[in-house]
Amino acid sequence: MLKLLAKTLSIGSITESPPRLTEEERLGLEVNRVVSERFGGSIAIRQVDAGSCNACELEIHALNNPYYAVERYGIHFVASPRHADVLLVTGPVSRHMEAALRRAWEATPDPKWVVAAGNCACDGGEFGVSYASCGAVANVIPVDAFIPGCPPTPAALLAGLLQLMGKLARNPSAVSSR
Amino acid sequence: MSDAATLDRFLDACAQAGAAMRVSGEQYLSPAVLLEVAAEHWGLAASAARSMNLRWSALWADPRADHNEVFCLLEGAGEYLLLRTEIGFDEALSSHAGIFAAADRPERHARDMLGLAFADAPDERRWTRHQAWPENHFPLREEADGADTEWSPTPADSAYPFVSAQGAGVVEIPVGPIHAGIIEPGHFRFQAIGEVVLNLEIHLGYVHKGIEKIARGRDAEGLVRLAARVSGDSCVAHAWAACQAIERATVTEVPARALWLRAIMAERERIANHLGDIGAICNDVGFAFAQYQMTRLKEDFVRESNDAFGHRFMMDCVVCGGVTRDLDADAANSMVEQANAMASEVEQIIDIIEDAESLEDRLMTTGRLTPEQAQMLGVVGYVGKASGLNFDVRAAAAYPPYNKFEVPVSSYRAGDVAARAKVRADEVGISLALLNALLASLPGGSIRVPVRRPAHSCSGLGIVEGWRGEIVSYVRLEADGRVARFYPRDPSWLLWPALELLQQDNIVPDFPVCNKSINGSYSGQDL
Numbered sequence: 001m002l003k004l005l006a007k008t009l010s011i012g013s014i015t016e017s018p019p020r021l022t023e024e025e026r027l028g029l030e031v032n033r034v035v036s037e038r039f040g041g042s043i044a045i046r047q048v049d050a051g052s053c054n055a056c057e058l059e060i061h062a063l064n065n066p067y068y069a070v071e072r073y074g075i076h077f078v079a080s081p082r083h084a085d086v087l088l089v090t091g092p093v094s095r096h097m098e099a100a101l102r103r104a105w106e107a108t109p110d111p112k113w114v115v116a117a118g119n120c121a122c123d124g125g126e127f128g129v130s131y132a133s134c135g136a137v138a139n140v141i142p143v144d145a146f147i148p149g150c151p152p153t154p155a156a157l158l159a160g161l162l163q164l165m166g167k168l169a170r171n172p173s174a175v176s177s178r
Numbered sequence: 179m180s181d182a183a184t185l186d187r188f189l190d191a192c193a194q195a196g197a198a199m200r201v202s203g204e205q206y207l208s209p210a211v212l213l214e215v216a217a218e219h220w221g222l223a224a225s226a227a228r229s230m231n232l233r234w235s236a237l238w239a240d241p242r243a244d245h246n247e248v249f250c251l252l253e254g255a256g257e258y259l260l261l262r263t264e265i266g267f268d269e270a271l272s273s274h275a276g277i278f279a280a281a282d283r284p285e286r287h288a289r290d291m292l293g294l295a296f297a298d299a300p301d302e303r304r305w306t307r308h309q310a311w312p313e314n315h316f317p318l319r320e321e322a323d324g325a326d327t328e329w330s331p332t333p334a335d336s337a338y339p340f341v342s343a344q345g346a347g348v349v350e351i352p353v354g355p356i357h358a359g360i361i362e363p364g365h366f367r368f369q370a371i372g373e374v375v376l377n378l379e380i381h382l383g384y385v386h387k388g389i390e391k392i393a394r395g396r397d398a399e400g401l402v403r404l405a406a407r408v409s410g411d412s413c414v415a416h417a418w419a420a421c422q423a424i425e426r427a428t429v430t431e432v433p434a435r436a437l438w439l440r441a442i443m444a445e446r447e448r449i450a451n452h453l454g455d456i457g458a459i460c461n462d463v464g465f466a467f468a469q470y471q472m473t474r475l476k477e478d479f480v481r482e483s484n485d486a487f488g489h490r491f492m493m494d495c496v497v498c499g500g501v502t503r504d505l506d507a508d509a510a511n512s513m514v515e516q517a518n519a520m521a522s523e524v525e526q527i528i529d530i531i532e533d534a535e536s537l538e539d540r541l542m543t544t545g546r547l548t549p550e551q552a553q554m555l556g557v558v559g560y561v562g563k564a565s566g567l568n569f570d571v572r573a574a575a576a577y578p579p580y581n582k583f584e585v586p587v588s589s590y591r592a593g594d595v596a597a598r599a600k601v602r603a604d605e606v607g608i609s610l611a612l613l614n615a616l617l618a619s620l621p622g623g624s625i626r627v628p629v630r631r632p633a634h635s636c637s638g639l640g641i642v643e644g645w646r647g648e649i650v651s652y653v654r655l656e657a658d659g660r661v662a663r664f665y666p667r668d669p670s671w672l673l674w675p676a677l678e679l680l681q682q683d684n685i686v687p688d689f690p691v692c693n694k695s696i697n698g699s700y701s702g703q704d705l
Contacts, residue, residue, distance in 0.1 A: 003526075003529070003530050003533065004467055004530050004534075007467075007471065007526065007527070007530060008467065011471070011474070014474065047360045048356055049356075049360075049361070049362050049363055049385070050363075051384075051385045051387055052362070052385070052410070052701065053407040053408065053409060053410035053413075053701045054362055054409055054410045054411050054699060054700070054701050055407070055410025055411065055413065055491060055493065056410070057360050057361065057362065058410070058411055058454070058491070059490075060360050061360055061454070061473075062473070062476075062477060062480075064473070065470070065473035065474060065476070065477050066470050066473065066474050066477075067474070067477050077360060079358035079359070080358075091385065091387075092387060094384065094385050094386055094387050094704075095308075095309075095310035095332040095386075096308045096309075096310055096332065096335065096355075096383055096384045096385070096386055096704075097355065097363060097384050097385065098331055098332045099331070099332060099333055099334035099335075100334065100355050100356055100363065100384070102331070103334070104356055125407075126403060126404055126407050127387045127388070127389075127392065127407075128392070130387075130388045130391065130392055131310065131311060131317050131322070131388055131391065132310060132317070132386050132387050132388030132391070133387050133388055140331075150493065151410065151491070151493075153490060
């Protein structure tokens with residue numbers, strides 16, 4: 001136990017400043033305001049792998065490591081779409097996941113936002129549309145924000161999520177057409 | 179490896195079993211020895227292999243104009259034997275699944291994708307096919323081309339005939355395809371009494387993206403890009419296996435420096451994944467300290483990969499004929515420094531992990547795969563090594579540059595979650611040392627050569643040790659250099675059945691940690 005405490009204390013806090021964004025300072029304040037006013041202090045994300053190769057998942061995991069510490073923005077990942085404000089969807093949507101993705105989207109209470117994370121989710125990526133793949137997430141459910149990358153780095157994911165929140169800060173009722 | 183003892187014994191065993199078998203006159207799929215088998219002796223050949231405890235590694239079919247060419251890869255003492263037969267589209271082969279459990283799902287996959295029929299298969303249920311295409315449609319057959327993108331929206335696959343259990347107090351727990359965490363989708367069906375699991379059945383195929391089909395017609399570069407996305411956590415290893423296959427098929431000599439750089443990347447991939455999973459295993463039983471420390475080290479490590487190679491996971495850095503990024507002296511020095519610092523940090527944290535009684539209580543004896551079960555299933559990688567097996571392609575069938583290095587193999591017999599975590603901790607240390615040895619001996623010269631254009635249609639086999647275990651990659655190229663057939667066999671095909679077996683008699687709440695200790699790839703097996 002002493003060794004554990006010593007290790008924890010010797011590493012200290014390594015959490016880094018958020019990634020540079022355009023109008024970053026203002027956005028940061030707005031994000032905090034939106035999160036506290038409109039979302040009761042936090043944004044709940046349900047991640048859905050709809051056909052990804054798992055590289056995007058590794059980087060989404062990294063958001064929770066002590067460098068990115070995404071919960072400091074009030075962003076946290078939840079186990080059920082029923083608890084979620086945002087669906088963070090990866091992968092080209094495989095046909096075998098199409099129904100599950102639609103159901104997860106339907107189970108998410110309004111207001112809700114969908115973020116397509118990674119090239120495959122944005123435009124079908126390396127897999128495109130085939131007998132087995134529906135391609136981009138937007139081919140299956142409405143998408144509000146896109147985070148390209150193969151996979152997007154944790155910094156890109158963070159910037160993408162903050163931008164979505166910034167967009168909501170400017171126009172809280174902004175939702176994709178359903 | 180080259181004394182061919184396994185081959186001789188296998189030929190004897192086949193002769194005794196009455197299986198007509200001959201060593202092919204054209205050995206175009208090295209490192210495996212290609213053996214021609216009559217279709218009617220396909221099952222006898224498997225019995226002969228079982229009688230001498232060969233490991234059943236992979237099965238795939240390559241559809242030709244008027245027949246299927248079927249391959250089955252076996253391994254014993256580091257020697258690879260590749261059975262090949264030809265069979266008409268309407269004929270059936272003897273199933274291997276009653277002889278080798280590992281053959282069950284690969285055979286069902288081949289049937290779903292190609293219509294390849296197996297007589298006497300112990301399990302005739304579909305595997306990869308859900309509801310996206312009809313039963314009499316086979317996506318990899320030529321007649322399927324262009325006729326199969328009109329079936330949207332796809333209904334949910336709600337009628338898969340799972341094994342069921344009845345009796346007082348038996349409950350059934352369906353989980354997935356979407357799971358509670360940030361992980362890939364698949365369905366787990368538990369039958370339990372109270373908290374104790376009677377049976378677990380896994381149904382996968384949810385992230386089937388048609389990789390084998392969309393590989394067709396690609397050029398070699400495009401194929402390797404696709405191979406890197408078979409399982410994104412193993413992008414280096416899968417790309418390397420595909421490159422090996424293409425380079426062997428086209429007789430392209432890869433420069434030594436490129437081979438060393440590939441190995442450096444592959445070891446970095448192994449270390450990063452092991453670090454993450456050791457933390458996650460501890461986290462699944464509530465020991466958050468290890469999770470935060472390990473994710474910290476993993477982040478440090480992938481950042482260094484990014485600095486050196488321009489991508490955190492080194493995706494698309496391994497290409498046909500070599501690699502895309504060279505390593506300058508500064509980057510190499512910085513890598514050595516980091517590896518040394520990392521080795522002592524990991525040792526410190528593992529020491530703390532091993533001291534924690536709560537972890538000992540939760541991880542030891544949990545999810546035990548006995549050495550007998552491991553042997554029966556033919557598991558590979560850390561799952562095999564934790565259960566008495568010691569197979570590692572880098573050591574047993576070393577491919578360049580590993581033939582220039584001693585690769586120690588960590589092996590235990592306990593077969594529990596703790597042993598699998600321990601193998602991975604050992605492998606972090608082994609790989610860090612290997613990384614230093616590779617960096618210290620990095621040869622000069624170019625990092626890439628153009629791939630030779632094939633004079634005629636040709637095929638090749640790649641076999642590498644990914645972080646999960648043995649990856650097999652088969653590629654056939656047309657005379658114009660376009661891909662005619664690609665089959666990547668992720669080790670996860672061999673690992674998932676182990677999870678079903680080791681979960682029995684364990685409690686439902688221990689499933690996450692059991693699952694994490696195996697960490698099969700969904701994408702890599704669904705294709």
